Amino acid sequence: MLEACxxxxxxxxxxxxxxxxxxxxxxxxxxxxxxxxxxxIRVLSVIDAGESTFRFRSAIERHDGxxxxxxxxxxxxxxxxISLILTFADPLLTADD
Numbered sequence: 001m002l003e004a005c006x007x008x009x010x011x012x013x014x015x016x017x018x019x020x021x022x023x024x025x026x027x028x029x030x031x032x033x034x035x036x037x038x039x040x041i042r043v044l045s046v047i048d049a050g051e052s053t054f055r056f057r058s059a060i061e062r063h064d065g066x067x068x069x070x071x072x073x074x075x076x077x078x079x080x081x082i083s084l085i086l087t088f089a090d091p092l093l094t095a096d097d
Contacts, residue, residue: 008022072088
């Protein structure tokens with residue numbers, strides 16, 4: 001499925017690291033799924049997709065009750081594969097926060 005959806009040299013960029021390429025992404029997925037605290041991963045919003053961009057909200061739920069929320073935005077290349085995902089942990093604060 002990664003080959004069909006993710007560009008060979010696609011990147012996922014967070015504030016603290018970069019995951020580059022399908023093999024590295026596959027390794028990261030395996031690491032996350034092997035976490036004994038992982039309860040489930042949920043998509044919290046619709047996937048808002050345009051011709052070359054997309055965005056969505058998601059969360060990782062843990063057995064200890066902790067939830068990690070994410071906002072992801074990305075780019076799709078000319079072949080229709082994901083070439084870039086920018087991942088932001090935690091929801092944005094409002095101007096009043």
